[in-house]
Amino acid sequence: MEEFNLKKNEPMKNHTSLKVGGDADLFISPLSVDELKQLVSGAEKYKIPVTFVGSGTNILVKDNGIRGLVICLAGIKGKIEIVQEDKTNISVTASSGHLLSSLGRFALEKGLEGLNFTAGIPGTVGGAVMMNSSAGKGKISDVISYLEILVPGAGVKILGKKDIVFSSKGLVSKAPEVENSYKPVILKATFKFKKGDKKKLRAQWNEILNKRNLSQPVSLPSAGCFFKNPESGISAGMLIDRAGLKGERFGNAMVSEKHANFIVNLGGARAVDILRLKKRVEEKVFDFFSIRLETEVKIEGE
Numbered sequence: 001m002e003e004f005n006l007k008k009n010e011p012m013k014n015h016t017s018l019k020v021g022g023d024a025d026l027f028i029s030p031l032s033v034d035e036l037k038q039l040v041s042g043a044e045k046y047k048i049p050v051t052f053v054g055s056g057t058n059i060l061v062k063d064n065g066i067r068g069l070v071i072c073l074a075g076i077k078g079k080i081e082i083v084q085e086d087k088t089n090i091s092v093t094a095s096s097g098h099l100l101s102s103l104g105r106f107a108l109e110k111g112l113e114g115l116n117f118t119a120g121i122p123g124t125v126g127g128a129v130m131m132n133s134s135a136g137k138g139k140i141s142d143v144i145s146y147l148e149i150l151v152p153g154a155g156v157k158i159l160g161k162k163d164i165v166f167s168s169k170g171l172v173s174k175a176p177e178v179e180n181s182y183k184p185v186i187l188k189a190t191f192k193f194k195k196g197d198k199k200k201l202r203a204q205w206n207e208i209l210n211k212r213n214l215s216q217p218v219s220l221p222s223a224g225c226f227f228k229n230p231e232s233g234i235s236a237g238m239l240i241d242r243a244g245l246k247g248e249r250f251g252n253a254m255v256s257e258k259h260a261n262f263i264v265n266l267g268g269a270r271a272v273d274i275l276r277l278k279k280r281v282e283e284k285v286f287d288f289f290s291i292r293l294e295t296e297v298k299i300e301g302e
């Protein structure tokens, strides 16, 4: 793997929006699918464990870092382009490394309906697909029509919507070779949008963005909502707030005063502080409401 720009002992706090985490033994950001394929098969051959990240906006890396190879997929960008169009619909393809916001802007410029809920959601297209990103009434799975996926050991597969099961937060494939694979990688996604009114869409986008900026601690490092919303209907943020946990703190990790489902890094927080706070929140919410919160943020490393 010498020909790649491989970094050793790379601090993961530089690659996550929480700005927390020890070093990855090895870190690399391939710039093409061919490079990615070579890396994945090299890692398989030498039995090096692999962790995939996009922009790291939904990941907490523990303080002792990640063993093996971290592959950052944010460098895999082709064009965002229209691939099909009829009177009412337009299909658009984007590579996994594009920012979701770039896809959102593309949709706005072309007057395409269906992505406005993503206004202000950071991260890559691949991360959004993998996490089935959602906000308000929208979710990314509503507009996906195809995915191109790299399945370690089985090559590149195209999955139609019927081959994919999206849970409230995440993607599972019904195709057996993907289901049995450990860690499929999203390479590209094709979305189907309705044609809409550019002016109305832009106004709605700005309104959603303003609301988000008013209700979320966007100026502090975080990983977005830390816990999934329980099935019971009351949001995790509401439960945490009602349990009196806003402002609860371990070290420099704090439950945001602005939005109780955000754990923020006040500066130099350690993963261990965040994990203690997570446990405290889970216990107190369970004591108050007998509801077990599930973590939405992916916890990696050791």
Ligand SMILES: Cc1cc2nc3c(=O)[nH]c(=O)nc-3n(C[C@H](O)[C@H](O)[C@H](O)COP(=O)(O)OP(=O)(O)OC[C@H]3O[C@@H](n4cnc5c(N)ncnc54)[C@H](O)[C@@H]3O)c2cc1C
Pocket: 017, 051, 052, 053, 054, 055, 056, 057, 058, 059, 073, 096, 120, 121, 122, 123, 124, 125, 126, 127, 128, 129, 130, 131, 132, 133, 134, 135, 184, 185, 186, 187, 218, 222, 223, 224, 225, 298
């Ligand atoms: C301020 C803030 C606000 C947020 N608001 C929202 C919100 O409203 N709604 C929402 O749903 N999320 C929200 N998030 C969370 C996050 O932005 C999304 O989940 C985002 O889509 C993650 O993308 P990413 O590229 O950063 O993924 P990462 O955090 O890098 O990765 C997340 C997971 O996806 C996997 N992954 C990433 N890329 C790929 C790929 N190409 N193929 C296979 N697996 C992959 C990783 O292995 C990891 O398990 C917010 C985060 C922040 C910091």
